Amino acid sequence: xxxxxxxxxxxxxxxxxxxxxxxxxxxxxxxxxxxxxxxxxxxxxxxxxxxxxxxxxxxxxxxxxxxxxxxxxxxxxxxxxxxxxxxxxxxxxxxxxxxxxxxxxxxxxxxxxxxxxxxxxxxxxxxxxxxxxxxxxxxxxxxxxxxxxxxxxxxxxxxxxxxxxxxxxxxxxxxxxxxxxxxxxxxxxxxxxxxxxxxxxxxxxxxxxxxxxxxxxxxxxxxxxxxxxxxxxxxxxxxxxxxxxxxxxxxxxxxxxxxxxxxxxxxxxxxxxxxxxxxxxxxxxxxxxxxxxxxxxxxxxxxxxxxxxxxxxxxxxxxxxxxxxxxxxxxxxxxxxxxxxxxxxxxxxxxxxxxxxxxxxxxxxxxxxxxxxxxxxxxxxxxxxxxxxxxxxxxxxxxxxxxxxxxxxxxxxxxxxxxxxxxxxxxxxxxxxxxxxxxxxxxxxxxxxxxxxxxxxxxxxxxxxxxxxxxxxxxxxxxxxxxxxxxxxxxxxxxxxxxxxxxxxxxxxxxxxxxxxxxxxxxxxxxxxxxxxxxxxxxxxxxxx
Numbered sequence: 001x002x003x004x005x006x007x008x009x010x011x012x013x014x015x016x017x018x019x020x021x022x023x024x025x026x027x028x029x030x031x032x033x034x035x036x037x038x039x040x041x042x043x044x045x046x047x048x049x050x051x052x053x054x055x056x057x058x059x060x061x062x063x064x065x066x067x068x069x070x071x072x073x074x075x076x077x078x079x080x081x082x083x084x085x086x087x088x089x090x091x092x093x094x095x096x097x098x099x100x101x102x103x104x105x106x107x108x109x110x111x112x113x114x115x116x117x118x119x120x121x122x123x124x125x126x127x128x129x130x131x132x133x134x135x136x137x138x139x140x141x142x143x144x145x146x147x148x149x150x151x152x153x154x155x156x157x158x159x160x161x162x163x164x165x166x167x168x169x170x171x172x173x174x175x176x177x178x179x180x181x182x183x184x185x186x187x188x189x190x191x192x193x194x195x196x197x198x199x200x201x202x203x204x205x206x207x208x209x210x211x212x213x214x215x216x217x218x219x220x221x222x223x224x225x226x227x228x229x230x231x232x233x234x235x236x237x238x239x240x241x242x243x244x245x246x247x248x249x250x251x252x253x254x255x256x257x258x259x260x261x262x263x264x265x266x267x268x269x270x271x272x273x274x275x276x277x278x279x280x281x282x283x284x285x286x287x288x289x290x291x292x293x294x295x296x297x298x299x300x301x302x303x304x305x306x307x308x309x310x311x312x313x314x315x316x317x318x319x320x321x322x323x324x325x326x327x328x329x330x331x332x333x334x335x336x337x338x339x340x341x342x343x344x345x346x347x348x349x350x351x352x353x354x355x356x357x358x359x360x361x362x363x364x365x366x367x368x369x370x371x372x373x374x375x376x377x378x379x380x381x382x383x384x385x386x387x388x389x390x391x392x393x394x395x396x397x398x399x400x401x402x403x404x405x406x407x408x409x410x411x412x413x414x415x416x417x418x419x420x421x422x423x424x425x426x427x428x429x430x431x432x433x434x435x436x437x438x439x440x441x442x443x444x445x446x447x448x449x450x451x452x453x454x455x456x457x458x459x460x461x462x463x464x465x466x467x468x469x470x471x472x473x474x475x476x477x478x479x480x481x482x483x484x485x486x487x488x489x490x491x492x493x494x495x496x497x498x499x500x501x502x503x504x505x506x507x508x509x510x511x512x513x514x515x516x517x518x519x520x521x522x523x524x525x526x527x528x529x530x531x532x533x534x535x536x537x538x539x540x541x542x543x544x545x
Contacts, residue, residue, distance in 0.1 A: 015116040016103060023099050023123025026384055031092045031133040033385030034084055036392040036500070039464055040064070041087075041135045042416035043540035048074045049082050059232035062416065063539030065239065068226055069178035070137040087135035094143040095132025099123055101146035102339055108153050109300075109307045109343055110350075117372065118346035124379035125342075127279050127335055130386050130493070137179065141336040144175050144182030145314070149340065151175075152189040152310060155212050156197075158204070169212040176216075176223035181336040183220040184321055185314040190216055192313025196306050238538045239328075241531055246328025248319060262329065263290040266341065270331040278494075279332040282382055283374050289349075292371070293341055296348030314340050386493035389463040391417045391500040395425050397487045398459065398502045406504075407455055408432040411462035411473070412541050414500070418461060432461075439536030442525055445473050446518035453480070456508045463500035472523050474503070479516050481505035 037045060043062035048071060056071040073090050080086060099122065106118045122128060131138040151172045155165060172190075176183035190213045197206045231239075240247075248258055268286035270278045283289055300308035318337055321327035329337070349371040357364020391414060402408070408427070410418045412435045422432070438444035452458045460477065477483075485504035490496065507513065528536070 012113065012116050016119050019116065019120045019123045020099055020103070022379075023129075024096055026124070026129045026379070027092065027095050027132040030129050030384035030386065031085075031088060033133075033387070035133070035385060035387035036390045037084060037087070037135065037417050037420055038387075038389040038498075039413065039416055039540050042420045045074075045078075045082075045087050045135050046416065046420060047071075048087075049078050051075075057226070057229060059235065060230055063235050063238055065227075065231050065235065066137050067140075067178060067180045068223070068230065069174075070140055071230075073178075074135070084135070088133050091134055091136070091139035092132050094140040095128060098128070098132075098139065098143035098146055098339070101143060101150055105146055105149050105153070105339075106343060106346070108150075109304070109311065110347055112350060113368075114346040114350035117349060118343055120372070121281075121342045121345060121375055122339060124375055125281050125338070126378065126382050126386070126493075127281065127332070127338070129384060131332070131335060136332075138332055138335050141179045141181045142339060144179035145185040145336045146339055148172065148175050148182050148186035149189050149310065149314070152186070152193050156193045156209060156306075156310075160208070165208065165212070169215055172212060172216050173219040176220040177226075179336070180223070180227055181318075181327065181333070183223060184317045184327065185336065185340065186216050187220055188312075188314030188317030189310045190313070191317065192309035192311070193306075195313075196309050234538075238535050240325065241535050242539065243328035243330055243333060246322060246330030246333060247325050248322045248329070250323070260290065262334075263293060263341075265330075266290075266334065266338065279330075279335050279338075281338075281375070282378050284378075285374065288370070288374075289345055292348035292352060293345045294348065295351055296344035296346065299347050299351045300344065311340055311343055382493065388491045388494040388498040389414070389417060389500055390489040390491060391461075391463055392421055393489045394461065394463075394487050394500045394502050395421055398461070399425050401485055401487075401504070402459070403457060405457065407452055407458045409449075409452065409458060409460050410434045411460065412437040412537075413464040414462050416540055417463070437537035437541050440528065440533040442472055442523075443518060443521075446476050446521055449473065449476060450518045453507050453513055456506050457484070458505050458507050459502055460505070461502045464498060475523065476516070476518075476521050477503070477505050477507075479521065480513050481507040482509060482512065 044060070044064045044066055047060045047062065047064055048056065053072060053075050056075060057068065060066070070090075074087065077086050077090060099119075102122045103119055106115050110118055128139075128142065131142070151168050154160065155168045155172075160168075172186055175186050190209065194206075194209050194213050197209055249255055264286045265280055266286075267281050267283045267289040269280040269282055281289075297308060297312055300311065314337065318327065318329060322329045327333070349368075353364050353367035353371060356367040395418070398408075408431060410432050415434045418427075418432070418434075422428075435448055436444065438448075458481070460473070462473075483503055483505055486501065487503070488501040489499060491498040491500075
């Protein structure tokens with residue numbers, strides 16, 4: 001190695017270390033902020049807290065699905081503590097481990113400046129930071145996916161010992177039990193490695209990968225069978241409807257449009273303003289990174305076919321699973337595949353800025369700067385802490401304002417988090433009323449409020465309301481009552497409907513009450529499909545009556 005090459009390598013290592021420290025700091029910052037549990041977090045956590053370990057192997061309540069390994073690890077943690085910090089410690093450790101695993105894979109698959117650049121994309125990516133402090137399986141999914149790729153790559157090395165291969169095979173067999181989505185990555189990467197061995201007619205490589213491949217696929221199959229036991233048929237049907245955008249259409253033209261739109265959403269946003277909380281990286285000009293990703297796969301296929309097969313295999317298996325309606329690829333459910341895509345993005349970005357650099361050094365520097373500045377700018381602009389449905393600070397304020405005899409009316413969408421926090425704020429059964437979800441008959445929301453007519457102090461506690469429901473219920477209360485107090489906490493990194501609030505109304509004024517009733521209040525309803533009527537109140541939403 002020449003002095004120049006050694007110096008360049010040291011600079012790259014230093015850059016990687018700096019980025020890793022920054023990424024770890026951002027993850028710890030988010031974890032330390034201790035944001036409120038949001039709807040799905042509270043729903044899966046209540047399953048874990050309220051059930052025994054064996055009961056977690058049966059269909060979960062509240063429309064929840066999670067890998068068996070994740071549930072059991074979380075269950076073990078909650079035997080010590082059920083605090084938000086405890087519920088999020090496994091995801092945090094997974095998020096930190098994922099960075100180290102990503103570095104190992106990046107160094108094995110990429111060259112030159114694309115290695116620290118790939119690490120930068122991963123370490124500073126808002127979804128990876130956010131999900132590292134969520135009591136859900138997304139951070140463990142990401143870590144397990146990187147571990148799967150690393151295991152496959154190490155297993156195909158010619159220098160590996162028999163003992164080392166057996167250990168890697170055993171470790172790979174555990175992955176499907178920790179992460180359902182990582183099983184797709186493990187299978188795809190192993191098939192890619194096996195395809196290369198077959199194409200090269202390498203007898204030794206075939207023998208090396210054959211046994212691990214069989215064991216990994218068998219483990220994934222068995223884990224998949226067990227996983228189906230934790231999902232009721234009704235929940236599966238609901239999730240198929242809820243995540244329908246993640247299933248790839250069958251017609252060629254629609255497929256091409258879906259691939260392009262989804263990749264742009266990966267680098268942009270899955271939904272307006274929700275990139276930090278739903279899986280998108282939130283970059284300006286996401287199309288630039290989509291082009292870089294496609295370019296990267298093509299570049300790797302030309303220069304490093306072995307790497308391309310191992311990286312593209314998981315993508316193909318995930319696509320096949322989506323086409324077969326076995327796994328939707330959208331939003332936060334796609335996060336497990338992002339690291340693989342980012343490796344291709346880095347390879348493509350290097351190819352692009354090198355192409356410009358071959359023609360003009362200045363143009364090459366500008367191209368490289370654009371690719372670096374955008375993720376850095378996004379990380380700075382979208383820095384932690386992120387929070388959605390911040391109910392806990394609302395309840396903290398409500399605790400100091402609540403008086404004996406107050407009626408606390410909890411909107412059904414806030415019920416999961418409210419019930420998780422109820423004991424902490426001395427709410428006992430009978431101290432509150434949980435509303436009934438009624439998306440198919442929205443006037444029923446008004447009938448539920450009408451039972452409190454004549455009471456002087458009625459609190460409404462809500463979060464995650466749709467615009468229609470928020471304007472309907474709150475609009476009606478403003479019409480028939482007098483607002484005494486209002487507590488509002490905005491979300492960070494999500495649209496305004498993901499705020500949390502509590503409002504205190506006096507509903508005892510006869511003149512105000514005479515203005516309207518549930519039967520006469522005028523509002524503009526919205527048309528709904530049969531599926532929206534069927535599933536609008538299913539899943540994590542709780543109906544009190």
